[in-house]
Amino acid sequence: MDSKNNKEERYLKAQKRIKDVKGFYIHIIVTVFLLATIISSNLMFSPDFHWFWFATIGILAGVFIHWVKVFGVKILGFDKDWEEKKIKEFMSQNKSN
Numbered sequence: 001m002d003s004k005n006n007k008e009e010r011y012l013k014a015q016k017r018i019k020d021v022k023g024f025y026i027h028i029i030v031t032v033f034l035l036a037t038i039i040s041s042n043l044m045f046s047p048d049f050h051w052f053w054f055a056t057i058g059i060l061a062g063v064f065i066h067w068v069k070v071f072g073v074k075i076l077g078f079d080k081d082w083e084e085k086k087i088k089e090f091m092s093q094n095k096s097n
Contacts, residue, residue, distance in 0.1 A: 020069075020070045021070060021071075023066075023070075024066055024067065024070045024071070027063060027066050028063065031059055031060075031063055034059065035052075035055075035056060035059060038052050038055050038056070039052045039056075
C-alpha cells in the first residue's frame with residue numbers, strides 16, 4: 001500500500017514539474033512576441049527616445065524570477081540537500097577547532 005501511494009505521489013510531483021516547465025516555456029514565447037511588439041511600436045511611433053529598454057528590463061526580470069522558480073535554485077546549487085551539506089561541513093569544521 002505504501003509503495004502505491006509513494007508511486008502516485010512521485011507521479012503527481014512529476015506532473016506538477018512538467019506543468020511548471022511548460023509554463024516557463026510559454027512565458028518565454030509570450031515574452032519574445034511581446035518584446036518584438038513593444039520594440040517595433042517604440043521605433044515606429046517615437047524613434048527619438050528608446051523607452052523600450054525600461055519595458056525590456058522589467059519583462060526580463062520577470063522571466064528571470066520565473067526561471068529561478070522553475071530551474072534556477074537547483075542549478076545554482078541551492079537545492080534541498082544544500083542545507084544538509086552545509087550543516088555537515090560546519091560541524092566538521094567545528095570538530096577540528
